[in-house]
Amino acid sequence: MAILVTGGAGYIGSHTVLTLLKRGDDVVVLDNLVNASRESLSRVEKLADKKATFIEGDILDRACLRTLFTQHDISAVIHFAGLKAVGESTRMPLEYYQNNVTGTLILLEEMRAAGVNQFIFSSSATVYGADAPVPYVETTPIGGTTSPYGTSKLMVEFILRDFAKSNPEFKTIALRYFNPVGAHESGQIGEDPNGIPNNLLPYIAQVAIGRLEKVNIFGGDYPTKDGTGERDYIHVMDLAEGHLKALDHIASISGYKAYNLGAGVGYSVLEMVKAFEKASGRTIPYQISPRRDGDLAAFWADASLADKELNWRVSRGIDQMMRDTWKWQSSNPQGYK
Amino acid sequence: MAILVTGGAGYIGSHTVLTLLKRGDDVVVLDNLVNASRESLSRVEKLADKKATFIEGDILDRACLRTLFTQHDISAVIHFAGLKAVGESTRMPLEYYQNNVTGTLILLEEMRAAGVNQFIFSSSATVYGADAPVPYVETTPIGGTTSPYGTSKLMVEFILRDFAKSNPEFKTIALRYFNPVGAHESGQIGEDPNGIPNNLLPYIAQVAIGRLEKVNIFGGDYPTKDGTGERDYIHVMDLAEGHLKALDHIASISGYKAYNLGAGVGYSVLEMVKAFEKASGRTIPYQISPRRDGDLAAFWADASLADKELNWRVSRGIDQMMRDTWKWQSSNPQGYK
Secondary structure (H helix, E strand, O other), rough: EEEEEOOOOOHHHHHHHHHHHHHHEEEEEEEEEOOHHHHHHHHHHHHHHHEEEEEOOOOOOHHHHHHHHOOOOOOEEEEOOOOOHHHHHHHOHHHHHHHHHHHHHHHHHHHHHHOEEEEEEEEEEEHOOOOOOOEEEOOOOOOOOOOHHHHHHHHHHHHHHHHHHHEEEEEEEEEOOOOEEOOOOOOOOOOOOOOOOHHHHHHHHHHHHOOOOOOOEEOOOOOOOOOOEEEEEEEEHHHHHHHHHHHHHHHHOOOOOEEOOOOOOOEEEHHHHHHHHHHHHOOOOOOEOOOOOOOOOOOEEHHHHHHHOOOOOOOOOOOHHHHHHHHHHHHOOOOOO | EEEEOOOOOHHHHHHHHHHHHHHOOEEEEEOOOOOOOOHHHHHHHHOOOOOOOEEOOOOOOOOHHHHHHHHHHHHHHHHEOOOHHHHHHHHHHHHHHHHHHHHHHHHHHHHHOOOOOOOEEEEHHHOOOOOOOOOOOOOOOOOOOOOHHHHHHHHEEEEEHHHHHHOOOOOEEEEOOOEOOOOOOOOOOOOOOOOOOOOOHHHEEEEEOOOOEHHHHHHOOOOOOOHHHHEEEEEEHHHHHHHHHHHHHHHHOEEEEEEEEEOOOOOOOHHHHHHHHHOOOOOEEEEOOOOOOOOOOOOEEOOOOHHHOOOOOOOOHHHHHHHHHHHHHOOOOOOOO
């Protein structure tokens, strides 16, 4: 039996596939390569010394999924595939809802047709919306999302909840990621966004190597320790391991469960810049710009439920996040290209 | 230019098509006839003395929509098509999300491709969720829905809001229906559910003509005037006229607007039974059963926004609702069959 990983050539997907292969699991990767590279999987296979089965295809392509489930014996699905840029989602909401919501619906229908009943979903802390008390805890009702990206994650959680209620065979875990950063310690795989990065750390890293001029920090007057926004950063290898813990746990749950995957602590943007300077030995020029619409001042996870029920917690701190990001970026200045 | 009415052969759709044809509008009806009858449209055309263009097809069928928009010059879309049984939605959530959410996404994409920018959507009072203060008012945030049916309506409202924000050409009105009942005064068209009716009034009507034995009233111990649930019933012809008012108003709005379409007053289930007995001259046997999960005690509309901005209000009361339902049911004991 193999694990199907959709979006397995992307940033979090590739680190999770590596972790699965390393422990000996058989993996089928489905990826449309819209925001990912085939090269990432070649490197993953070298690092793991084990091959994955790669299928280039789209979750919106029902025939492709049907063939996949016919030709491979899948025990569980880890579903990363989707569009993920908050700003872009406000300009292209229909595309975000089609890819993220309809894509998941088709995947669930084809899983049901194939009798595959275990599903781990890439959700996001953004499902808590703008008004949730901090730290975010899984018992807080989700909603009040502020972008089509966030709303698409919210919708999929509602669909998973309702589908699990209707189908006692189906077990699903939604993992609510906080802010994934870092790279595998080898520096061989990492985050390789198309175009200008949307996320802070790839942006800082590209400033450090000179691809970008300076870091724009949006908002210097938040009610935080130094006025810049605070987020809960989590090393991508800790996150990858969280998926394996969820996979090991899923048979014992009933229905739908959600877990926060975060460090449980907030770092400010300025702290991240300073830590990156320390790890890279480079000066990172930055400027404080006005706040962006929809950005929150500060949030972080209450990660105690995953600790208790999944036996999972982060083991990598901010210095390692920076060191590994720098290793990846400095040895691959143009990413996988 | 014609108005496209999806689901135009169904209950509310057919009454709206009749109202459009009667005032001289050209109408294209798209309906998959899953929960509707071709006969309803034949009768509508006779009553209006004007033909509509009928296309048997599904909103999930992108090619069908593309052909439709190529072959017809559409100025606005009134979108009724969708699945609508609350109880069934809890058993078939994926089908509800596909039909109601994905179907609307495909329709919006094909409208965009064809340059059609006016969209009136069949939403529902259920989008206010279980905890909204009564009467429901449009300024209350929507959410907290209690069934996949209700959540699918909520999702579409979010999609319309986000799409309108991203596209300044697009104008959309979500009409939040309360409880539509009644039939056209001719008795020629009315509500004709498949199988056992899910809604109160068709159920009562089928008891009155002897197709069903007695009315089950779910909950006799609510904190209401007589212990049974209270709802805001609205005559389907008032509702149909609300769509025309929305159509006349839509060019003047910007973006996304929602309006309650309700009477602004609650009637209890027992009051409805008694009023139907009076209108039909028949005795309606009933029994009080335990409450159903997810049912609310009482809710009704604050309908003042539609009054003010659409110049719309109900003009038909409970006696006419009952008289018209009885005329339809007694002259068509097997519906359209």
